[in-house]
Amino acid sequence: MPRQKAVAFQIYLTQGNEENAAAKLRELGNPANVMQPSLLTRDALPTVHFARFLVAPSITLDGKNIEASILYSANIDVAVQEHWNNLATAIGGFLHELFLLCEGYEAEKADDSLLIQFMSAHFIKTPAFYIGAPDRTVDRIHMEDYLHRKVAEVINERDNSENSSIAVLNKIQTWLSSDENKYKNRLSEESSKTPRIKWIPAFLTFLFTLVLLVVNGLIIYPLIHFFYERRSKPLGLDINQLNAEDLEKKMAPENIVYQNQLSQVFVTKTGLRKFVLWVNLRVTQILARVIFVKGKLLGTPTIHFARWVMIDGGKRFVFFSNFDGSYDEYLGDFVDNSGWGLNAIYGASRGYPTTKFVMGGGAYKIGEFLGWGRYNQVETQAWYSAYPNLGLSQIINNSLIREGLYKKSLSEKQIDKLLRRI
Amino acid sequence: MTMVSNPQSIELDDIQGILVRGYGQLRYCHFFFVQVIDPEIGRDILHELIPKITPATVYDSKTSLNIAFTYTGLQAMGLSKENADNFPIPFQVGMTDNVRQRMLGDWGESDPENWFVGGKNGDEIHAMVVMYANTEAEIENFREEIRKHLSTHKSGKNAIKIVYEIGGYRREDGKENFGFHDSISNPVIKGSGRTGPDNDIIASGEFVLGYLNEHEQYPYSPLITDSQGNLNLLPPDANDSGHKDLGRNGTFIAFRQIQQHVDKFWAFMESKTNKPNGETDPHAAVKLASKIIGRWPGGAPLVKHPDQDPGVQSTDNDFGYAKEDPFGMKCPLGSHLRRNNPRDSFRDQNPKQSLKVTKRHRLIRRGRLYQTGTKGNEEYGLLFMGLNADIAQQFEFIQHVWANNLQPNKKTLYNDPDPVIGVPDPADPIQQQGDHNFRFAMQGDPACHYIEGLQRFVTIRGGAYLFLPSLSALRYLTTLGEAQLPPHS
Numbered sequence: 057m058p059r060q061k062a063v064a065f066q067i068y069l070t071q072g073n074e075e076n077a078a079a080k081l082r083e084l085g086n087p088a089n090v091m092q093p094s095l096l097t098r099d100a101l102p103t104v105h106f107a108r109f110l111v112a113p114s115i116t117l118d119g120k121n122i123e124a125s126i127l128y129s130a131n132i133d134v135a136v137q138e139h140w141n142n143l144a145t146a147i148g149g150f151l152h153e154l155f156l157l158c159e160g161y162e163a164e165k166a167d168d169s170l171l172i173q174f175m176s177a178h179f180i181k182t183p184a185f186y187i188g189a190p191d192r193t194v195d196r197i198h199m200e201d202y203l204h205r206k207v208a209e210v211i212n213e214r215d216n217s218e219n220s221s222i223a224v225l226n227k228i229q230t231w232l233s234s235d236e237n238k239y240k241n242r243l244s245e246e247s248s249k250t251p252r253i254k255w256i257p258a259f260l261t262f263l264f265t266l267v268l269l270v271v272n273g274l275i276i277y278p279l280i281h282f283f284y285e286r287r288s289k290p291l292g293l294d295i296n297q298l299n300a301e302d303l304e305k306k307m308a309p310e311n312i313v314y315q316n317q318l319s320q321v322f323v324t325k326t327g328l329r330k331f332v333l334w335v336n337l338r339v340t341q342i343l344a345r346v347i348f349v350k351g352k353l354l355g356t357p358t359i360h361f362a363r364w365v366m367i368d369g370g371k372r373f374v375f376f377s378n379f380d381g382s383y384d385e386y387l388g389d390f391v392d393n394s395g396w397g398l399n400a401i402y403g404a405s406r407g408y409p410t411t412k413f414v415m416g417g418g419a420y421k422i423g424e425f426l427g428w429g430r431y432n433q434v435e436t437q438a439w440y441s442a443y444p445n446l447g448l449s450q451i452i453n454n455s456l457i458r459e460g461l462y463k464k465s466l467s468e469k470q471i472d473k474l475l476r477r478i
Numbered sequence: 479m480t481m482v483s484n485p486q487s488i489e490l491d492d493i494q495g496i497l498v499r500g501y502g503q504l505r506y507c508h509f510f511f512v513q514v515i516d517p518e519i520g521r522d523i524l525h526e527l528i529p530k531i532t533p534a535t536v537y538d539s540k541t542s543l544n545i546a547f548t549y550t551g552l553q554a555m556g557l558s559k560e561n562a563d564n565f566p567i568p569f570q571v572g573m574t575d576n577v578r579q580r581m582l583g584d585w586g587e588s589d590p591e592n593w594f595v596g597g598k599n600g601d602e603i604h605a606m607v608v609m610y611a612n613t614e615a616e617i618e619n620f621r622e623e624i625r626k627h628l629s630t631h632k633s634g635k636n637a638i639k640i641v642y643e644i645g646g647y648r649r650e651d652g653k654e655n656f657g658f659h660d661s662i663s664n665p666v667i668k669g670s671g672r673t674g675p676d677n678d679i680i681a682s683g684e685f686v687l688g689y690l691n692e693h694e695q696y697p698y699s700p701l702i703t704d705s706q707g708n709l710n711l712l713p714p715d716a717n718d719s720g721h722k723d724l725g726r727n728g729t730f731i732a733f734r735q736i737q738q739h740v741d742k743f744w745a746f747m748e749s750k751t752n753k754p755n756g757e758t759d760p761h762a763a764v765k766l767a768s769k770i771i772g773r774w775p776g777g778a779p780l781v782k783h784p785d786q787d788p789g790v791q792s793t794d795n796d797f798g799y800a801k802e803d804p805f806g807m808k809c810p811l812g813s814h815l816r817r818n819n820p821r822d823s824f825r826d827q828n829p830k831q832s833l834k835v836t837k838r839h840r841l842i843r844r845g846r847l848y849q850t851g852t853k854g855n856e857e858y859g860l861l862f863m864g865l866n867a868d869i870a871q872q873f874e875f876i877q878h879v880w881a882n883n884l885q886p887n888k889k890t891l892y893n894d895p896d897p898v899i900g901v902p903d904p905a906d907p908i909q910q911q912g913d914h915n916f917r918f919a920m921q922g923d924p925a926c927h928y929i930e931g932l933q934r935f936v937t938i939r940g941g942a943y944l945f946l947p948s949l950s951a952l953r954y955l956t957t958l959g960e961a962q963l964p965p966h967s
Contacts (some may be wrong), residue, residue, distance in 0.1 A: 210928075385879045
């Protein structure tokens with residue numbers, strides 16, 4: 057089973073088109089908003105888990121202008137080139153009109169090959185990418201959701217005589233092998249494996265991280281603490297000190313379905329701070345591949361996908377996340393579980409609450425941290441989720457149910473454990 | 479868990495009594511929701527009322543009076559816009575704001591457009607006056623006395639308008655309208671001088687502004703940045719900004735008038751527990767309702783009495799879930815009590831981490847029953863007040879993230895709203911997609927049993943976010959009309 061891939065592009069807008077592009081992207085809609093049908097649908101894009109389009113606003117940075125750009129990012133089951141093809145086929149007409157607002161696009165009419173070429177040319181790398189439920193395709197996630205629903209129905213229909221674990225399991229197995237189970241063949245054919253932590257790479261990663269931490273802790277972080285953080289200028293606003301109307305606008309598209317998204321654009325600090333960001337993103341990427349493969353990122357179990365991407369040649373970086381629950385819950389979770397992890401990365405963004413030796417302080421000032429987060433949040437004009445009502449924990453649980461049901465033999469303890477999942 | 483002492487360290491004599499005391503001995507209460515028409519007269523009347531307000535040090539009074547203000551109410555008293563805008567954003571925009579409405583799930587019948595008080599279409603409210611007394615006669619006398627104070631001013635002007643009023647009471651057995659013992663597990667404020675189970679003593683700053691909270695930080699508190707009134711009455715900001723703190727010793731109240739559909743609630747429990755021959759099974763219906771609530775009607779916790787009601791009145795709050803019931807076999811994971819206060823069993827975290835998280839999202843609840851309407855057409859419900867220092871992280875968080883959320887805290891809950899206060903109204907946008915068969919999962923041996931087709935048993939009839947000032951802040955508010963004097967050094 058191939059692992060999901062991250063794809064992204066950044067395309068600069070021609071001057072004066074920032075608002076036009078935002079308005080155009082809003083036409084795509086926020087599919088979580090049930091009031092507004094969208095061009096981005098599962099039928100049109102069956103291999104996309106999540107996707108978003110947004111405008112990274114223009115800013116003046118140290119006297120120089122950074123133009124506004126369109127950012128696209130998606131989490132996909134296919135190769136990048138195939139995804140460009142799919143995107144051009146699904147929303148080619150829309151993309152053509154959108155790209156007419158961008159620099160360097162000169163096609164007279166929508167032409168798939170030109171669109172694909174244009175997107176490919178603006179592809180940007182994703183240096184750190186976290187996948188909540190690795191190795192599951194969109195199709196598999198839906199299939200396993202269906203399986204869970206049906207199995208729950210089956211066990212709810214049991215009668216009083218079916219009062220042992222084995223009797224209940226038999227009832228489920230009977231249904232699984234029956235003809236009414238429309239996914240029967242596909243379920244048994246497609247891999248049901250979920251990634252495991254491989255202990256040798258995990259151990260090596262652990263050692264590597266430990267060494268890095270010691271080096272950082274002894275040399276780099278004290279340097280940053282004494283020479284950078286003391287001069288840094290935190291935004292210093294509690295979330296309640298933000299403009300109430302701006303906050304309202306940012307919250308308007310949230311909390312419609314169970315899932316939410318977050319797009320933030322940060323200005324990167326320079327020098328050693330930027331270098332540490334570069335290192336820490338790579339460490340995050342390794343940890344995400346080797347250790348955080350079972351549904352939790354530093355203890356937080358609600359993130360479907362998250363990524364950090366450098367834009368504008370590294371002058372700014374973005375954080376995109378698709379998660380369950382509310383913004384307050386999401387960021388609060390991180391602070392409760394591992395605020396130091398946030399500090400290690402976001403400390404490189406201008407305005408971040410002052411850290412202590414890189415890992416301390418920062419996010420632990422919760423009100424200021426939430427304020428900084430909202431301040432740097434930008435509107436996600438178009439957002440798509442292939443399964444907006446499914447939580448990450450539930451997706452993982454569904455896979456484990458399926459894995460259990462298709463095991464050749466189960467001990468009584470394992471059966472009990474399996475039934476408790478349903 | 480053990481009961482531990484909790485010596486007094488907060489300034490109880492400056493705190494309005496309702497924050498620390500539930501006034502269990504004062505069975506009757508009355509609420510006035512008022513508008514201040516003239517700020518000067520409003521301040522005069524407040525000045526007269528302050529001596530009658532009960533500080534938290536008094537625990538044996540025959541009556542109790544507490545006063546809280548809305549965002550517009552503070553401005554109606556003369557607080558400048560700049561100072562009012564120093565209050566937290568949820569308080570500024572209010573409970574009826576679109577974003578807040580969506581988080582709280584107030585749709586359809588519960589839409590603020592239809593509220594009796596505090597809604598989008600009714601009279602704006604500026605303040606809430608809450609009175610308590612021991613008997614019906616006493617509350618009547620006290621209510622009329624306060625009404626007289628509010629409506630009579632030496633100038634002869636009618637300065638304060640009562641736009642809504644409602645009476646409430648506490649049943650002798652402490653039960654709410656569905657028939658369950660209520661308000662057992664209120665947290666104890668650290669430094670309040672009250673003893674409690676060690677896991678339930680929560681940092682003062684979670685409930686009282688100006689003290690450290692569970693993050694070991696001072697909660698966001700409204701400061702005076704635009705000099706007005708007698709600033710010498712206010713303490714300095716604990717964060718050393720140099721400004722005066724209007725918030726210290728005060729807190730925020732989320733008020734909700736919640737209608738309870740008692741007949742519908744019990745009809746549902748009966749319909750789901752009928753015997754095979756169609757007869758009702760009262761014992762099974764009570765057991766199901768108890769599993770949904772999380773305690774037996776008398777208050778006995780399910781963790782200690784999973785199968786049968788011990789039949790005694792209980793205020794037992796000395797239990798956790800992690801050791802006693804990790805899988806919800808005794809107290810279901812999605813029950814009203816367990817999801818809104820997961821205690822030591824939050825997600826799959828260890829007890830220590832669970833408590834750390836849950837302590838950051840607690841609420842002091844002050845509920846009183848009400849009954850309105852004519853015979854045969856009665857409305858039963860709860861006058862609910864949730865007291866907290868941070869509306870977003872406490873009241874709203876609990877309602878939105880733990881009660882309304884269909885997949886709260888536990889990976890085995892898929893489509894399970896809080897069965898008592900979280901089932902979406904048919905007009906809720908969430909109803910327009912996904913699985914509409916909201917259910918309640920009863921974990922069991924050998925497998926789960928699902929109660930399908932949950933219905934909404936409550937309707938929100940009113941609500942507001944209010945600021946409950948300290949006594950010194952109330953005194954300060956009465957001076958807003960005074961010429962500015964230089965502060966004492």
